[in-house]
Amino acid sequence: MFDSLGLLPFLPFLGFLILFLSGGGLPRRIVAVVGAGSIGLAFLQALLLALPVIENDSLVSQQVIYSWMSVGEFESKFGLYLDGLSSVMILVITGVGFLIHLYSTGFMRDDPSYSRFFAIMNLFVSSMLVLVLADNLLLLYLGWEGVGLCSYLLIGFWYSNPSNGYAARKAFVTTRVGDTSMAIGLLLLFTQLGSLNIEELMNGAETQWGLGSGYAVAASLLLLGGAVGKSAQLPLQTWLPDAMAGPTPISALIHAATMVTAGVYLIARTHTLFELAPDVQLLVAFIGLATLLMAGFTAMTQRDIKRILAYSTISQIGYMFLGLGVGAWSASVFHLMTHAFFKALLFLAAGTVILSLHHEHDIFKMGGKRKQLPIAFASFMIGSLALAAFPFTSGYFSKDEILLAALAIEGPGLWLWIGGVVGAFFTGIYSFRLVFVVFFGESADHHDDKEVTGFTMAFPLMVLMVFALLGGFIHPPTDFVFSVEEAHSEHSVSTLIHAIMIAVPLAGIGVSYLFYGARLWSADRLLEYSLAKKLHGYWFSGWGFDALYRGLFIKPLLGLADLNRRDFIDSIVATIVAVSEAGNGLLVRFQSGSLRWYVLSVVGGVAILLTLGGLL
Amino acid sequence: MNEIPLEAGLLLATILFAIGLLGVMTRRNIVFVLMSLEIMLNSAGLAFVLAGARWGSADGQIMFLMILTLAASEVAVGLGLIIQMYKKFKTVDIDVLSALKG
């Protein structure tokens, strides 16, 4: 029974069902047990399923549960598929997901909608598992949209504040744009290749479409649209920072374990297609590069602790895209995994900070908290080190692999590498800016805040700290999936390159220290220059994308909606009505009720007839 | 006997008809309207008699008799209505009766 793939997404779904159908009537303790327990069980089962695959990465297990829909030649099965790639994913999703759930049982303990929270979280995990296990793109799309829905429900979890609702809708609609592109991609793939099964599609694409064929370009572009939306890459990245409106564990779940990695997973899953369209693949790399730089700049200017982390996520996913774009599939998945560890750590630690400081988000109102919040401090230190790719932390290995792979490709490779290294520099700056401002210096407020903690909240942090530090030594079993002889290009790289890649993040940390740790330099003084100020404003608003989209899409759409609120087609109908009513009004006036007028009309009529008779 | 031009007789009938019509169209007093109607009926009768005389037949006169009975009953009913109208509206202005409106 436990080797059934179908059970894996079903366990969280069962949790969801129990919590949903009970309608909030269960005691909190049971809700916590059901909510976190279902994910815990799922994690155990995922381990059971994934261990054989880790031992032998050519192992593939498949299970068709039933035929979902079949019409004529179109058939989509509810079929699940487990290989090295999905093994990594299910472990990350259920493992990190379980820790987040465990943490949430403590974090959310005072919330009135405790049960609703866990119900949606479970559904979220369940959808994500369907997404990564699906053997066909339609089922993948089911999970894909399920994830989107749950993110909407969770971001808008505190629904009574309209701005949360706005953020939630923004997230859903923005990703829906990408989803629609992906749906069209599905239509194209089925129409051309006659199947939506991923294996068949990839084989079909390889055999039927040549390298660089138009179909491959179109299909991969459309799928890329979907991936860009879910993974918050340019140009659809704007929803992610606003998605911070939800409770912090949700941010952790969205950023680390689930949603945003879906795009990376999709591209990795359909990598054959992207290899057939090298231009599109290069585009992926450049999107990743542009996003990581953009987000890096923006992260340096933010004040909200969660927004900083959000931009860092965008930036790190940018690295993954960069890796995908240069064909370093394994490296990207590796980075996805390590990122899941340290980003979950950072978010959960941020949650502790926020909860301990009574929902304070502004980092400049914190300061000197390392004594008060020791666990959070340790978590932040380790998480930030990993994020900044400090040597031998988990982030170091994965980022290294991606950058080396970028360097290895001909042509634009060097530029991609330079961009990535510059991004790493910024990562160093902004991650430690956060650490220095929050935990060092003087205490900015007079509160003597106690760290909110407890086993359920501390334990996940501990575990994640270990993985964030040492996760780099885990090797994801994806070599067989990508079957490329990419891997070890290290021997061809000079030590200089290595030195640069180690030195740059350290330099970033150092700069950050000078600004915010030692306060030898001051960012405020920098801002006195008008150029710097302008740039700061620009970066602070996320490069003005929100304003751009508001002007480009939202306003015209709303304007259009307002312009024609009453449906001009109806006014055509209304015109017919008005004309006949006017005619009626005119004729009614003739029928005045005056007898003399009637006689006059009769005589007039006869006179006209006579005259006409005379004339003709 | 002398010859009377038919044209002259019909012209008389037409003139009388036109006068009656003019009266019906212009007068607002309903009694005058009824009188004008009588003139018109008469002119029609005259035309019948003329036509009968033209063919030397009695049929025209018989038609006149029909018109006569018609006129008699019309006047009887019409005058009854005038009295009712006067009772109800205290006026003989025909324009007051304008309920026949669309």
Next chain:
Amino acid sequence: MISLFYVAAIVAVIASMLVIIQVNVVHALIYLVLSLLAIAVVFFSLGAPFVAVLEAIVYAGAIMVLFLFVVMMLNLGHASRQQERVWLATSGWLLPSLLAGVLFWGVVSSLPSIDLSVSVIGAREVSIRLFGPYVLAVELASFLLLAGLVSAYHIAKR
């Protein structure tokens, strides 16, 4: 005979004209009687003595008396004559005159020009025709009169 026709015709036209421009109802009624009598003379001159007599008796006699009674019952006084003057003074004559003129012209332009040889058709011929082929018409006329009687009674009674 022919001069009688013309004289009577002119009297009839003038009298009718005066009927429709009167202010006083009683005066108008007198002119109407005159007009009817003149037409009776026309009938006579056309060789129709029977209808001429009927015109005088029934029309100028009986029907006009009915009118007279009604006018008496209405008892329209001085105020109504004033009102009539106001109504008559308006330019309301223009369009009706034009229309009546057009109608008149339309009929007149198509009048035949035949001379009648007048021969007297008396009560006998009329009666033979009336109670012969036209007997159904007589019945209809009687029904009409009965209906007129009943309805006049009913209306006037309320």
Next chain:
Amino acid sequence: MSILWILLILFVGGVVAWISEAINKQLPRWLALSSVILAMLPLVSLMDGGDDISSAWLSSLNTAWIPSLGIQFSLAVDGLSLLLIGLTGFLGIISIASAWEEINSRVGFFYFNLLWTLAGVVGVFTAVDLFLFFFFWEVMLIPMYFIIAIWGHENRKYAATKFFLFTQATGMLLLMSLLGLAYFNWKATGVLSFAYEDLLAVDLAGDVERWLMLGFFVAFATKLPSVPFHSWLPDAHSQAPTAGSVLLAGVLLKTGAYGLIRFTLPLFPNASSEFTPVALTLAVISILYCAKLALAQTDLKRLIAYTSVSHMGFVLLGIYAWNLIGLQGAVMTMLAHGLSAAALFSLAGGLQGRLHTRDLRKMGGFWLASPKMAVTAMFFSIAALGMPGLGNFVGEFLSLLGVFSVSVSAAAIAALGMILAAVYSLWVMQAVFQGESTATSGLQDLNRREMLAYGAMMFGLLVMGFFPNLFLVFSDSAISGLLSLDQLVAVAKGRW
């Protein structure tokens, strides 16, 4: 025979419900409910194979009606009709449930109208004599007119008249077209017949076929409705009582789609295939234009009405793809939209019953006071925006898939409707249930009867979403039959 029973039970049940009001005010409700349930029983016997082995139909019935004009009383059911009759029965029960507390005046007459509308719809779905079809087409229209005009809201006369005029005027076009069709058949064969199968074989000249097709198309497109014949729908929906909205959105609109599938395309294959680009354009415009209009509405029911038009655009799209996938998509969309729109309208009706307004600007933050209602509304909004796993997605995806092989651009542009659907669905949720609470006091949550009805609809949508094959299997043979028939006709004419 079983079809006749359905019709008879509904017609007689309506009359009995009317009369029974004199005895007891409660009686019409129970009678109506039981007669709808009773009427659906014969369907069960049709579910497995049917009782008519001799023909392609599952069940059929044929007697002379007006023999001198060649009009027969002939009914027949195939898988497609079966699904739609099932939907009719289901929503009939839902609408009776939603009228349970809302309708308190002239109760008997209300249920009479309701049942006769249902009977008319069932007749439309089963008639295979075109004249009889037209007869039922009118039968379902007039009681609906009364439902709107008598039990509607503030502007009911206008809405009812508009509804009536639109459908009646285009119904006349339908009548003219079908008379024309019968006439040309008579001229060709010397036999005056209105039978569906006879008329399928008529060979028409190009222009004649085009004009006759247009008559059918306009009538059905008005009922569907599609731009530019849609403007009666928002008025009718916003004014109709809840039960009327449920029937209108859930069932009556589907008769238009059914007519297109059953009659317009098979009867006029050549003209229809010429017409395809126009129809697809109209469908795409319907989807996008009405979604855009929905964004601007402040009247909740009007908004849902516009979304209905938008979703029916997918049906039109799927139909004019004229392949198995597209048509199955259209059928699924019809079924799923029947449930989701009916549920949304009755939620809007429930809100109106509680708040006495449909104005979105006066709502907000009801989640706290009535979480069950909020979750229910969320579920159906999600269904409406095409969430995979619910019926609407299956329908819309298959429609798009079917169309994609016919016209890539139509499918791609129509897919944008899915974005707009997300925008307006979520906006409604925000406006009504989320945000700060404004009128929380006195807003009752769903009661048990409502929960039962919504629960049934949710269950239906979930089954459709996860096990669409259960439904598709019924319509599969029917639609394949129509498709092959069409090709046969076309081949016989040598113009394919």
